[in-house]
Amino acid sequence: MKSFVQRLVETLSIGENKDRVSVVQYSRDPKTHFYLNTYMEKRDILNALQEINHKGGGPRNTGAALDYVRHNTFTDSSGSRYQEGIPQILILLSGGRSQDDVASAAVALKQHKVVPLCVGTRKADILELQMIAHNPSYAFTVPRFDDIGSIYQQLVSFVKRVPRQQPRLKPENILDESQSEFQALLGFVKRMVENLSVDERNDHISVVQYSREPSAEFFLNTHKTRQSVMDNMQSLRHKGGRLRNTGAALQYVKDNVFTASSGSRHQRGVPQILVLLTGGRSSDDVRNAVESLKGMGVMVFVVGTKNADALEIQSVSQEPTHAFLVTDSSDLSDIEQQILSAIRSETPAIKPISYDARRRDVVFLLDGSDDSQESFLYIKDFVQRMVTELKIGTNNDRMAVVQYSNTAETNFDLRRYSTEDDVLDAVRGLSHKGGYPHNAGAALQYVKDHIFTSESGSRLHEGVPQILIVLSGGRSEDDIRTPVRMLKENGSSSNVNRDIVFLIDGSDDVRSRFSSIREFVAKLVEGFDLDKGKDKVAVVQYSNNAELNFNLNTYNTRNDVLKHVASLKPKGGRPQYIGAALQFVKDKVFVSNAGSRHHEGAKQILVMLAGGRSRDSPRGPAKDVLTAVRRLSHKGGRPLKIGAALQYVKDNIFTVPTGSRHTENLL
Known part of the structure; x- marks a missing residue:
């Protein structure tokens, strides 16, 4: 652990007005070795790390430790600069499952604008780490802490890309301020509409307002002229409400607005564009809804005002250039033209797909972890028997094989072989990958990003069904829900009616x-x-x-x-x-x-x-x-x-x- 922390400190730019570091060790109770304002020189931090001894003790109370760092480390008196908008990052190194509750402590940390990243050994509970982490992809597992090099570069990359937050402002006259904010947002939308070609054959507009629950003010097929849209917007009233459930609102838009019955022309290839205006961090999880919109091909722009979370608006937009943060709603006019320009230049028509069931792109994702070594011959035999049921050929069925354990590895992609004999020879020659643990979620994401692509021989855009067959010998140690949903929405599933x-x-x-x-x-x-x-x-x-x-x-x-x-x-x-x-x-x-x-x-x-x-x-x-x-x-x-x-x-x-x-x- 000490070696890993030392390596990470070496990559940072330490200084009073640069990066600051604190170290806390915990078992039953947490203990601070030094605070964020204790050392301002890199060599002093490295020397202090050398002097740290193992604390010992039990049980492992991770929840109490998370609360401790929130109350005692991420504070003004301990050197935290969260009031100035400096990113607050927590890296948790855990060797096992917590003996106390971590859920409420993790939520409180995130509400405090702290971004947790988690690393655990194989004895740690990956679901617990994912619960604590900013999102599941910020949680890692390694066999031992001296084998942390496999995830080191990815972790450093995550640390460096956490964006700066807006400085925190003291709320004054909340009711009047929210009404004023709403009028500013409404003015922004009106000015955007004035620059669009609204009619039955060109641009269609919908407006949804949300707080705890979303509600559509009007749908894409409600108004056929710009004037009709503008007249309706004159009568809009502030919705009100305490909670800000952005995730539920995004899912509502996908399920109820970007649909044919509400006027969406998605199936005719018309670009689907969402502009989200938000004034603060969401009270619910936005990740599933974001992936659903992305899978549908929706281009998302996010405009955050005042207390919006910079990291969250970037994750919703999926593109850093599509996320805008303004300190005051009066600055909204500065970004209107940027969004309009992006809409006009970056929105290619979506090509409607009709599926050809006579040809198939079939990918086998095989468990190549240490746990499957004894059964790997049976796995290969199964794949060979499946190959004989396919009609392999360049213009018929294509096949690829990927193995996974802690990482994924391509054995051959969809364009590699064009005859049954070549595929059978390749399957017979497969060597067991090895490795631990089973990261099926990362493997599914790998297949989506690297195999079901035109470069690897996928014919999805020609309407060829994309079929994935997963052979797994154990429970995944990472989150699979998001990549599964993305694969399905991308067309990698059965496409037969x-x-x-x-x-x-x-x-x-x-x-x-x-x-x-x-x-x-x-x-x-x-x-x-x-x-x-x-x-x-x-x-x-x-x-x-x-x-x-x-x-x-x-x-x-x-x-x-x-x-x-x-x-x-x-x-x-x-x-x-x-x-x-x-x-x-x-x-x-x-x-x-x-x-x-x-x-x-x-x-x-x-x-x-x-x-x-x-x-x-x-x-x-x-x-x-x-x-x-x-x-x-x-x-x-x-x-x-x-x-x-x-x-x-x-x-x-x-x-x-x-x-x-x-x-x-x-x-």
């Missing part, structure tokens, strides 16, 4: 459990891509006969489907004739006039929720259930395999409140 039919037992036998069935269907629907027309959903209930609730072509949005699902009532009746119900689905639902797209190559998927055994007679219309299933398969239908369904049934169906008698030891 799906027609999904739910066949639900609506008989008297399930009446008491029907709300759980309805909730299960809703949970699945929330994961479908209905708004872009990729997925379509139908619902059929059955008992002694089958009854259509709605067809595949009835609804085109997720919200409409969810509203209907929420209103479903059990049809009633008994007994259950599943064979006849399956025959009904085949004849009446998986057909073109009911919205099925099987002739266009869309997958035909049936999800059946049965509450009891079928009573179909062999002399019935389908003879038996198996016959009906086989006939469905001939149509392209297949059961939907969802592992989460089993867990859901265990947690929600096999319970005493829903009628299960498992406590009575029934066999």
Whole structure:
């Protein structure tokens, strides 16, 4: 640890008006070795580091240590210059999981404008480090602290790019000031609108106001002329509210404004531009919403006034040149032309993509960590068998292989091989990468940035489906949620359209459990891509006969489907004739006039929720259930395999409140 700190100090420019350093050591209790204003010369700090001895003791109270540095180190009396806007950076070196709560201490630090970076050994809890860090990418794990060189340059880079904050001002007359601020922001928007070509065929404008919750003043298709927009803005009133939930507001804009129903022309290739005006740090997390907007191709400009967080507005804009910080709202006029110029010069049209399901770009991401060494031969065998199922060729299927552990490494990219034999030879010759731990999140980000690109042979922009197959032997030690979502939004997932039919037992036998069935269907629907027309959903209930609730072509949005699902009532009746119900689905639902797209190559998927055994007679219309299933398969239908369904049934169906008698030891 001491060696690492010494290396880091060597890279800094130490001085009273430059960089300052403090060191605190902790176990049960924290102890300050020297403060930010103790030493002003680099050699004095290095000499002091040499004299530090290991503190010892237990337990490891990281939460208490975080509170300690906030109250005792990042203060005026200890040499902190946060009032002057100097970046406040905390580097936490931890050898294991904290014995006390870190969540509230981490939140308090960030509210104090401190930017935490965390480094832990393999005994540390990566999720805990990510919670403490400014964002998950600011948390690192290493095998041992003497092996910290692998992340040293990245950590130094993060330290150096933390931006200067605006000096802190004392708030006076908050109500009058907020009203005045709002009028200044409104004037800024009006002047921007005056410089745009607002009409039905050119620029469209929407305005959203937010505090705790966002609300749209008007949508992209509300006004067709500049004058109409200006007239509406004259009547806008300050929304008010205490919390500033910027993350929720950004997600609201993506889900409710940048949509076809609200006037967005994204699918026609029209650039999507967002200008965010904010007066302070967000009360909620903005990261997921930012990545969602980025994945959609939205260009974001951020203008921060007064107490806005400089680091946050840069992370929202994704481009430092698209983030502007002004000390006073009267300075807004200085940046209007910069934003307008950037909008005019940097917004290429988005090319609408139509997918070609006859060709595929397939990437295998293999666990190459120390934990997978014994099973690596089986992993290679699996990949070889998959290769034989593909049609490898320059104008057919392409394939790439990447291994990962603590870092990711390309074995070969999508443009490397053009024949099946060459790919098979390359897979047979793969050597195990080795390394620790499993950083699947970083590996997924690597695949997005370096493999699913034109330079590496990806044909995404030609409409070729991008498919990623991950073979993992253990839990990831870093955050995977953000890169997974970015990959999906980038098109790296299954791009085949799906027609999904739910066949639900609506008989008297399930009446008491029907709300759980309805909730299960809703949970699945929330994961479908209905708004872009990729997925379509139908619902059929059955008992002694089958009854259509709605067809595949009835609804085109997720919200409409969810509203209907929420209103479903059990049809009633008994007994259950599943064979006849399956025959009904085949004849009446998986057909073109009911919205099925099987002739266009869309997958035909049936999800059946049965509450009891079928009573179909062999002399019935389908003879038996198996016959009906086989006939469905001939149509392209297949059961939907969802592992989460089993867990859901265990947690929600096999319970005493829903009628299960498992406590009575029934066999």
